[in-house]
Amino acid sequence: MSPAETTIPQGYGKVFSRPQSLSDAPTTYCPGCLHGVATRLIAEVIDELGIKDRTVGIAPVGCAVFLYRFYNLDFVQASHGRACAVATGLKRANSDLMVFSYQGDGDLAAIGTAETVHAANRGENFTVVFINNQIYGMTGGEMAPTTLPGQRTTTTPRGRDVASTGYPLRISEMLAQLDGPRYITRQSLHDAPHIAKSRKALLTAFSNQLEGKGFSMVELVAACPTNFKMSPDKANKWLVEQALPAYPLGDLKVKE
Amino acid sequence: MSLQLMRGNEAIAEAAIRAGCRCYFCYPITPQGELVEYMARELPTRGGEFLQAESEVSAINMVYGAAAAGVRTMTSSSSPGISLKMEGISYMAGARLPGVIVNIMRGGPGLGNIAPAQADYFQATKGGGHGDYRLITLAPSTVPEAAELVMEAFELSDRYRVPAMILADGMLGQMMEPVELPEPVDPADIPARPWALTGAKGRDPNVVLSFDLDPQGLKKMNQELQAIYRQIQHNEIRWEESHTEDAELLLVAYGTMGRIARTVARLAREEGIRAGLIRPITLWPFPYDPIRQAAQSVSTVLTLELSAGQMWEDVQLAVGQRADTPFYGELGGVVPTPRQILKEVKRYVSS
Numbered sequence: 001m002s003p004a005e006t007t008i009p010q011g012y013g014k015v016f017s018r019p020q021s022l023s024d025a026p027t028t029y030c031p032g033c034l035h036g037v038a039t040r041l042i043a044e045v046i047d048e049l050g051i052k053d054r055t056v057g058i059a060p061v062g063c064a065v066f067l068y069r070f071y072n073l074d075f076v077q078a079s080h081g082r083a084c085a086v087a088t089g090l091k092r093a094n095s096d097l098m099v100f101s102y103q104g105d106g107d108l109a110a111i112g113t114a115e116t117v118h119a120a121n122r123g124e125n126f127t128v129v130f131i132n133n134q135i136y137g138m139t140g141g142e143m144a145p146t147t148l149p150g151q152r153t154t155t156t157p158r159g160r161d162v163a164s165t166g167y168p169l170r171i172s173e174m175l176a177q178l179d180g181p182r183y184i185t186r187q188s189l190h191d192a193p194h195i196a197k198s199r200k201a202l203l204t205a206f207s208n209q210l211e212g213k214g215f216s217m218v219e220l221v222a223a224c225p226t227n228f229k230m231s232p233d234k235a236n237k238w239l240v241e242q243a244l245p246a247y248p249l250g251d252l253k254v255k256e
Numbered sequence: 257m258s259l260q261l262m263r264g265n266e267a268i269a270e271a272a273i274r275a276g277c278r279c280y281f282c283y284p285i286t287p288q289g290e291l292v293e294y295m296a297r298e299l300p301t302r303g304g305e306f307l308q309a310e311s312e313v314s315a316i317n318m319v320y321g322a323a324a325a326g327v328r329t330m331t332s333s334s335s336p337g338i339s340l341k342m343e344g345i346s347y348m349a350g351a352r353l354p355g356v357i358v359n360i361m362r363g364g365p366g367l368g369n370i371a372p373a374q375a376d377y378f379q380a381t382k383g384g385g386h387g388d389y390r391l392i393t394l395a396p397s398t399v400p401e402a403a404e405l406v407m408e409a410f411e412l413s414d415r416y417r418v419p420a421m422i423l424a425d426g427m428l429g430q431m432m433e434p435v436e437l438p439e440p441v442d443p444a445d446i447p448a449r450p451w452a453l454t455g456a457k458g459r460d461p462n463v464v465l466s467f468d469l470d471p472q473g474l475k476k477m478n479q480e481l482q483a484i485y486r487q488i489q490h491n492e493i494r495w496e497e498s499h500t501e502d503a504e505l506l507l508v509a510y511g512t513m514g515r516i517a518r519t520v521a522r523l524a525r526e527e528g529i530r531a532g533l534i535r536p537i538t539l540w541p542f543p544y545d546p547i548r549q550a551a552q553s554v555s556t557v558l559t560l561e562l563s564a565g566q567m568w569e570d571v572q573l574a575v576g577q578r579a580d581t582p583f584y585g586e587l588g589g590v591v592p593t594p595r596q597i598l599k600e601v602k603r604y605v606s607s
C-alpha cells in the first residue's frame with residue numbers, strides 16, 4: 001500500500017510517512033548501511049522545498065548506482081567519476097532544473113577529482129552529495145583516497161601505508177580553498193542529532209541552488225559495515241572514533 | 257543566399273549553430289582551434305551555451321548531460337582528445353543519447369603531430385569505446401560538404417538516437433572555400449524528445465541509463481540497438497560515385513583523400529586510363545554494396561588513405577575476389593600529390 005492509501009484509524013494521527021520523492025522500491029543497500037539514511041534525507045529535502053517536479057538526480061558508479069530506482073524523479077546514471085560534468089551539461093542545457101549528484105569517495109575524490117574541482121571552481125549552480133565511507137563499497141572493499149592510515153582494505157591488507165599510498169584526502173577542505181563554491185560542509189550520519197544536522201545542511205545546499213547561489217557540496221561521513229566486516233553498530237562506533245578525527249565536522253565554506 | 261569564404265573549422269561551427277546546437281563543450285587542441293574560437297565568439301550571442309571544459313573527458317560528459325536534458329549538443333576535438341572521449345561516447349550509445357562529435361584528425365599514434373591524417377577510421381567505425389555499438393560517421397571532402405554533413409549529423413543522430421561523428425582532418429579544417437551556408441533549422445522542426453530529463457511533472461519519471469545488470473535485460477537492450485543499426489545501414493548509406501560505368505580501375509577514397517582522388521581520376525582519364533571513383537560519405541554505415549557493384553567490371557580496386565590502410569579492410573570485405581585490392585597510403589601527416597598517386601595507378605593498369 002502506498003502512503004497515500006493508508007487509512008488512519010480514528011484517534012490516531014500520521015507522524016511518519018514515505019517522502020513523495022521516494023519510490024516504494026526497496027533499496028539495494030546492505031542492512032544498516034548509512035547510504036539509506038542519506039538517500040532518504042535528500043527525498044525529505046526535495047519534498048520540503050516542493051521541487052520534485054523539476055529535479056534531476058545523477059546516480060554514480062558505486063553502491064548508489066541504483067539510486068534512480070529509489071526516487072520518483074527524473075534520473076541519469078553517469079560514468080564513474082563524471083557526475084559533476086554531467087550535472088554541468090544538464091544545468092547548462094536547462095537552468096530551470098534542480099540538479100543533484102550523489103557520489104561516493106572513490107567516484108568523487110579519486111577518478112572524478114578533476115570534474116569535481118572544476119565544477120566547484122566554476123561555481124556551477126547544482127548540489128553535490130558526497131558519501132565518504134572511507135572505502136570502495138561496491139567493488140568489494142578496496143582502498144579509497146579517504147581510507148584512514150593503517151585501515152585494512154582488500155588492497156591494503158596490511159593496513160594503509162601512507163608512505164606508499166598517501167594520506168586521507170580531505171577534498172572538502174581542498175574545495176573550501178576555492179573562490180567558486182558557495183557552500184561546503186561536512187556532516188555525519190552516525191546518530192540522530194547528526195542526521196538532523198545533515199538534513200539541515202542538505203536543505204541549505206538545495207536552497208542555495210534554488211536561489212541561484214551556486215555550487216554546494218554536502219560531505220556525509222558514513223561507514224560500510226559490510227566491508228568493514230562489522231555490525232552496523234560497531235561500524236558507527238568506528239566512524240566516531242576513527243573517521244571523525246580525520247574528518248572534522250562543520251561548515252568549511254559559507255560564501256555570503 | 258550568398259557565398260561566403262570560410263575555413264572548414266568555421267563552417268562546421270556555423271553549421272552546428274544553424275542546426276540548432278544549443279550547448280557546445282570543448283577542450284582546445286590543434287588543428288581544430290578555429291572551431292572552438294568560433295563557438296566561443298558566436299554561440300553565447302545566439303542563445304547557446306559555450307563552455308571550455310577541464311578535459312575532453314569532461315567535455316563529452318557535459319555533452320552526455322546536455323543531451324539527457326534534451327537539447328542539441330556537440331563537442332569537437334582532434335585525435336588524442338577523441339581517444340579521451342571514447343568512454344563517454346560508449347555511454348551515449350548505451351543510453352541512446354543523440355549528440356555530435358567532430359574529429360579533425362591529426363597524425364598519430366600518441367601525440368603524433370598536427371598534420372592531416374586519416375588514421376582514426378578504425379576508432380570511429382569499429383568501436384573505439386567499449387561494447388557493441390556503432391557511431392554514425394560522416395566524412396566530408398570539401399568545406400561546403402562539411403557544413404551540409406553537420407546539419408545531417410544532427411538530423412540522423414536525433415532520428416535514431418545514436419551519436420554521430422564528423423570525421424574530417426586538419427587539411428579540411430584549415431582550408432578556405434566558398435560555402436553557401438544551410439538555412440537555420442526551425443526549432444519547431446527538431447523532433448520532440450519525450451524521453452528527456454525535464455523534471456517528472458505530470459508524468460512518470462524518465463531515466464537515462466546505459467546499464468542493466470541482468471544479462472537477459474542487457475541482451476534485449478543490445479538487440480534493440482542492433483535493430484536500430486540495421487535500420488541505419490538500410491536507410492542511410494551515402495557515397496559519391498563518378499565514372500564507374502566504363503571503369504577499368506576503381507579508386508576508393510574518402511575525405512581529403514577522396515578530394516585528391518577526384519583529381520587523380522581526371523588526370524588518369526586524360527592519359528587514357530579509364531579510372532572511376534567511389535567516395536564513401538558515410539564511413540559507417542559503409543557503402544559495401546555500391547563498391548561491390550562497381551567492382552564487378554574492374555580488374556583493380558585501389559584504396560587510397562592517409563593511413564596504413566584502415567578503410568582498406570572494408571573495401572576488401574566489399575570486393576572479395578572480384579578484383580585485385582591494392583592499397584596506397586601516406587603516413588604521419590604527409591599528404592601525397594595527385595601526380596604521385598597517378599604513378600601508382602599506372603602500375604596497376606600497365607600490369
Ligand SMILES: Cc1ncc(C[n+]2csc(CCOP(=O)(O)OP(=O)(O)O)c2C)c(N)n1
Binds near residue numbers: 106137138139
Ligand atoms: C571506469 C570505471 N572504473 C572502475 C569501475 C569499477 N567500480 C565500480 S564502483 C567503484 C568504486 C566505488 O566506490 P565509491 O565511489 O567509494 O562508492 P561506494 O560503493 O563506496 O558507495 C569502482 C572502482 C567502473 N565501474 N568504471
Ligand code: SF4
Binds near residue numbers: 137227
Ligand atoms: S557495501 Fe558498504 S557502502 Fe555498499 S551498500 Fe553495503 S554497507 Fe553500504
Ligand SMILES: [Mg+2]
Binds near residue numbers: 106131133134137
Ligand atoms: Mg565509498
